[in-house]
Amino acid sequence: MPIQGKHPTFRVVEENPPNGGASIETLVEQPITPVDRFFVRSHAPTPIIDAASYWLTVEGAVKKPLMLTLADLVHFPRVSLTAVLQCAGNRRVEMQEIAPIPDELIWDREAVSSGKWSGYSLAAVLRTAGVDESAADRLHVAFEGLDQIEKQGAFFPYGSSIPLSKALDPLVMLADTLNDAPLTPDHGYPLRLFVPGYIGARSVKWVARIIVQDAPSENYYQARAYKLFPPNIQPEDADWEQGLMLGELSVNSAIATPQDRAIVPPGEVLIKGYAISGGRGVARVDVSTDAGVTWKQAALLGDDLPYAWRLWEYRADLREGDYHIMARAWDTAANTQPEQIIWNFKGYMNNACPRIRLQVKG
Numbered sequence: 139m140p141i142q143g144k145h146p147t148f149r150v151v152e153e154n155p156p157n158g159g160a161s162i163e164t165l166v167e168q169p170i171t172p173v174d175r176f177f178v179r180s181h182a183p184t185p186i187i188d189a190a191s192y193w194l195t196v197e198g199a200v201k202k203p204l205m206l207t208l209a210d211l212v213h214f215p216r217v218s219l220t221a222v223l224q225c226a227g228n229r230r231v232e233m234q235e236i237a238p239i240p241d242e243l244i245w246d247r248e249a250v251s252s253g254k255w256s257g258y259s260l261a262a263v264l265r266t267a268g269v270d271e272s273a274a275d276r277l278h279v280a281f282e283g284l285d286q287i288e289k290q291g292a293f294f295p296y297g298s299s300i301p302l303s304k305a306l307d308p309l310v311m312l313a314d315t316l317n318d319a320p321l322t323p324d325h326g327y328p329l330r331l332f333v334p335g336y337i338g339a340r341s342v343k344w345v346a347r348i349i350v351q352d353a354p355s356e357n358y359y360q361a362r363a364y365k366l367f368p369p370n371i372q373p374e375d376a377d378w379e380q381g382l383m384l385g386e387l388s389v390n391s392a393i394a395t396p397q398d399r400a401i402v403p404p405g406e407v408l409i410k411g412y413a414i415s416g417g418r419g420v421a422r423v424d425v426s427t428d429a430g431v432t433w434k435q436a437a438l439l440g441d442d443l444p445y446a447w448r449l450w451e452y453r454a455d456l457r458e459g460d461y462h463i464m465a466r467a468w469d470t471a472a473n474t475q476p477e478q479i480i481w482n483f484k485g486y487m488n489n490a491c492p493r494i495r496l497q498v499k500g
């Protein structure tokens with residue numbers, strides 16, 4: 139089934155499974171991404187779920203396993219939060235310029251969106267199931283969706299996990315709305331996990347099973363995919379146990395406009411982009427028009443919401459010539475972005491300073 143209800147400027151990266159995102163110019167037009175521009179990242183076709191016959195189980199290392207319908211869930215406290223969802227593969231296209239990244243979707247800067255999420259508190263559900271909170275540093279909470287992944291002829295559900303310590307964070311939710319409307323099928327209707335501050339892969343859509351266990355999920359998308367390897371490791375050399383299991387997002391930013399290699403008239407040039415911190419808050423965005431020799435500060439727009447992105451703009455006064463524009467975001471712990479891309483064979487977590495070239499010509 140093709141992606142449903144998206145804006146005409148939505149760039150379909152793959153029809154089925156549905157994958158795509160807004161054009162970068164339209165993405166930064168508003169602080170909350172409208173659902174019709176919100177990126178979609180799915181590893182299998184969208185399952186169509188009848189809400190009336192849907193239920194969720196909570197199993198594993200809990201005193202009281204649960205089986206919950208949507209009607210049962212309404213008794214749990216609700217949580218709302220404005221936050222970004224960012225795929226670990228966002229900005230892969232720049233990494234691919236260094237060396238090929240086979241078998242992965244080549245995302246530009248659009249595999250991120252900012253939404254207003256609301257749903258049921260995961261911590262409250264886990265407490266009702268009698269999870270052992272004193273073991274929060276040892277236990278993991280695994281999730282499975284209702285979609286069916288096919289690999290080498292075998293079918294299995296998409297799955298992932300987070301540490302119990304994160305699952306008990308009061309902002310982690312079983313979301314049923316995005317931007318005050320029920321989730322659309324492609325975004326996880328009727329219920330999905332939303333884990334603020336973590337890579338999108340952990341926010342399991344169409345979630346149907348929650349399993350408390352003493353190790354991370356063995357699902358392909360936790361044990362194999364979404365692991366970070368050093369640049370000297372090629373897929374054939376990878377020891378999958380050794381890869382860094384990705385979770386928390388790093389500080390990142392992108393330049394949205396002007397486009398790379400644009401030709402613009404002399405005078406004021408408006409440079410716009412987004413910055414994300416993964417939960418600490420964006421403290422500052424610097425912009426350079428001379429390839430990183432000197433830097434000035436961009437204006438941060440909108441509200442300071444630590445899990446959301448911060449849109450920014452910088453007005454540069456440019457005479458005729460060639461310019462190499464860079465940006466770098468800082469979070470409130472003074473973490474910033476590396477100047478150079480650190481390649482990895484899966485093309486994850488590109489948070490290098492974004493760059494564009496501009497020609498200013500009268």
Ligand code: MTE
Nearest residue numbers: 177178179180181225283296338339342343
């Ligand atoms: N959940 C299921 N069940 N199946 C998936 O393929 N993709 C994950 C995550 N949850 C996925 C999933 C990835 S990689 C990302 S980035 C986000 O969902 C994307 O969520 P979205 O499509 O709502 O933007």
